[in-house]
Amino acid sequence: MSLFWEHFFNHAFLQYAILAGLLASVACGVVGSFVVVRRMTYLAGAIAHCVLGGMGAARYLQRVQGVTWMTPFLGATFAAVVAALIISVVTFKGRQREDTVLSAVWAIGMATGISFITATPGYSEDLMSYLFGNILMVGASDLLHIAMLDAVVVALMFLFYDKFLVISFLPELARLRGVRVDVYHTALLVLTSLTVVILTQVVGLVMVIALLTLPAATAFQFAGRLWSAMIIAAGLCVLFTIGGIALSYGPELPVGATVIQLAGGVYLLVLFGKKVWRRLHQRAITNRSSNAAEQKI
Amino acid sequence: MTRTPETAAELSPEPSANARPVIEFEDVCFAYNREEVLHNISLSVPGQTLTAVVGPNGAGKSTFVKLTLGLLSPVRGRVRVFGDAPARVRRRIGYVPQHIQFDSDFPVSALDVVLMGRAEKHWIGPYRRTDRDKAEKALVQVQLQQLARRSFSSLSGGERQRVLIAQALVANPEILLLDEPTANVDTQVEHEIYELLHELNRQMTIVVVSHNLNVVTRHASHLICVNRVASLCRMTEMTEDRIHAFYRGDMAMLQHSADCQIFDPSNAMREPHHDVKGEDRS
Numbered sequence: 088m089s090l091f092w093e094h095f096f097n098h099a100f101l102q103y104a105i106l107a108g109l110l111a112s113v114a115c116g117v118v119g120s121f122v123v124v125r126r127m128t129y130l131a132g133a134i135a136h137c138v139l140g141g142m143g144a145a146r147y148l149q150r151v152q153g154v155t156w157m158t159p160f161l162g163a164t165f166a167a168v169v170a171a172l173i174i175s176v177v178t179f180k181g182r183q184r185e186d187t188v189l190s191a192v193w194a195i196g197m198a199t200g201i202s203f204i205t206a207t208p209g210y211s212e213d214l215m216s217y218l219f220g221n222i223l224m225v226g227a228s229d230l231l232h233i234a235m236l237d238a239v240v241v242a243l244m245f246l247f248y249d250k251f252l253v254i255s256f257l258p259e260l261a262r263l264r265g266v267r268v269d270v271y272h273t274a275l276l277v278l279t280s281l282t283v284v285i286l287t288q289v290v291g292l293v294m295v296i297a298l299l300t301l302p303a304a305t306a307f308q309f310a311g312r313l314w315s316a317m318i319i320a321a322g323l324c325v326l327f328t329i330g331g332i333a334l335s336y337g338p339e340l341p342v343g344a345t346v347i348q349l350a351g352g353v354y355l356l357v358l359f360g361k362k363v364w365r366r367l368h369q370r371a372i373t374n375r376s377s378n379a380a381e382q383k384i
Numbered sequence: 385m386t387r388t389p390e391t392a393a394e395l396s397p398e399p400s401a402n403a404r405p406v407i408e409f410e411d412v413c414f415a416y417n418r419e420e421v422l423h424n425i426s427l428s429v430p431g432q433t434l435t436a437v438v439g440p441n442g443a444g445k446s447t448f449v450k451l452t453l454g455l456l457s458p459v460r461g462r463v464r465v466f467g468d469a470p471a472r473v474r475r476r477i478g479y480v481p482q483h484i485q486f487d488s489d490f491p492v493s494a495l496d497v498v499l500m501g502r503a504e505k506h507w508i509g510p511y512r513r514t515d516r517d518k519a520e521k522a523l524v525q526v527q528l529q530q531l532a533r534r535s536f537s538s539l540s541g542g543e544r545q546r547v548l549i550a551q552a553l554v555a556n557p558e559i560l561l562l563d564e565p566t567a568n569v570d571t572q573v574e575h576e577i578y579e580l581l582h583e584l585n586r587q588m589t590i591v592v593v594s595h596n597l598n599v600v601t602r603h604a605s606h607l608i609c610v611n612r613v614a615s616l617c618r619m620t621e622m623t624e625d626r627i628h629a630f631y632r633g634d635m636a637m638l639q640h641s642a643d644c645q646i647f648d649p650s651n652a653m654r655e656p657h658h659d660v661k662g663e664d665r666s
Contacts (some may be wrong), residue, residue, distance in 0.1 A: 124487070124489070124490055124491065128488075139603055200395075245509075245510075246508040246509055247508065248510065249499070249500075249503055249510060249511055250503055252492070252496065252499045252500070253503040255490070255495070256486060256487070256490050256492055256500065257484060257486060257497075257500060259481075259484075259485070260481065260484060260500075261454075261500070261503065262477070263453070263474070263479055264479075264501065264503070264504060264555065265474065265504045266504050267477050307491065310396050310491065311493075311535060312491050312496075313491050313492070313495065316491065320636075
């Protein structure tokens with residue numbers, strides 16, 4: 088920990104990493120809360136694995152074909168948005184079982200990614216950072232991209248929060264009342280996909296679902312409203328990412344894994360603590376009422 | 385506003401006196417896969433009435449509601465609401481469904497749910513001041529203002545129903561269409577909900593599907609009896625015996641009423657389809 092703080096003020100890469108964590112936390116809290124209440128975790132998983140396809144293809148174009156502007160981040164964004172649109176169209180128009188479609192998208196995205204990565208020289212290091220993230224490698228331009236996506240996510244969420252709430256809670260009734268349920272559902276999927284891309288920079292695509300859902304799931308243990316859960320979840324996400332970076336820095340542990348372990352640990356602790364607190368509370372009530380009964384006698 | 389009407393009939397003026405009918409069915413037939421559910425229905429619901437739709441299970445009450453909302457199109461004949469195709473004027477109908485599917489873990493307050501009724505009133509951005517004012521007013525109307533901040537899933541069945549009525553009200557509907565609003569509540573709450581509908585009837589037409597004849601006869605001004613065939617009549621012309629006869633299928637007794645012709649479905653169903661000019665499926 089102390090080594091982290093010592094280096095933090097001297098090394099730009101650590102400052103970038105912390106900044107990336109802060110930016111990612113905003114999208115994570117805001118969109119993660121929706122993913123949790125709407126039970127869209129599996130959907131986010133499918134999108135995350137499509138990101139590998141985008142990253143792999145972009146890397147291949149960049150390294151082998153010489154298309155220099157095609158960064159893995161750009162490829163990831165493109166693939167995630169396309170995956171969101173495909174899932175949306177197929178589930179709305181295709182009358183297919185949603186989980187089947189998701190599994191297909193999940194596997195095809197992953198397969199495409201692996202093929203491209205294998206065809207690209209020096210693939211193993213790339214693959215590792217795509218799968219497990221490497222926030223310490225984030226550069227200034229990546230930071231700019233993350234900030235841009237973050238701005239899009241937050242702006243869209245602010246403008247359409249009410250619609251997203253209606254279509255999540257009472258989709259059938261909303262449709263009857265004239266709300267464009269399909270349009271807003273697609274928009275929410277696109278926001279999820281953009282958030283997945285941002286979070287992939289922090290923890291990699293294998294663990295992205297955990298970072299998307301654990302802070303929100305923890306927040307819902309305290310929050311009674313969606314918007315308050317969003318704020319708490321964003322705060323928790325800041326805690327987990329910065330804590331993860333700081334804790335892993337000295338002993339040279341993998342950052343992404345540390346972040347997730349921290350988030351998972353806090354989540355389980357909160358669940359356990361809540362259960363214990365409830366039991367104590369219950370006991371206090373029964374004690375009080377039995378005392379009152381004794382006094383009456 | 386302060387005068388309490390003695391009877392339901394007094395509340396709603398004569399259909400002829402009160403301008404145009406708001407819901408019109410012209411020789412409407414509807415079938416789900418060949419199985420005819422509604423046959424040759426012609427009726428018009430006058431504005432400002434409190435009309436109850438009654439009939440035994442499987443008689444086609446819900447189909448009637450769906451046709452009125454334009455969720456289903458008639459196989460024959462046509463449905464008009466405000467003289468227009470139902471789907472085009474659906475925003476002017478405040479629909480309260482019988483069952484809503486919702487996630488009980490979903491963190492929304494009663495006020496949030498009421499506000500959802502105004503979701504399509506603006507294109508972007510959060511709810512405006514006027515939306516919130518309207519939602520709070522609607523909660524006062526359904527007498528739930530003290531529960532505005534409570535979680536929706538913690539409310540009782542009757543309270544949820546009233547929240548959904550408030551949700552329909554914030555969109556300024558001209559017709560309030562309720563499908564069995566009292567299906568899951570006890571008699572006391574049922575009474576309260578009908579009192580509320582009575583109150584709302586001063587401002588809008590109310591069509592309520594019900595299976596409880598006792599409550600309906602006390603509150604409704606008009607009655608639509610549905611049993612594959614259907615007809616509308618004024619409550620004053622409908623004695624309780626007649627309604628019960630309708631339920632029992634004792635059609636002979638009902639046919640004595642000149643204004644309210646309810647045929648024996650078995651005979652009426654055999655009648656040929658009427659020819660309708662300009663058949664409309666929209």
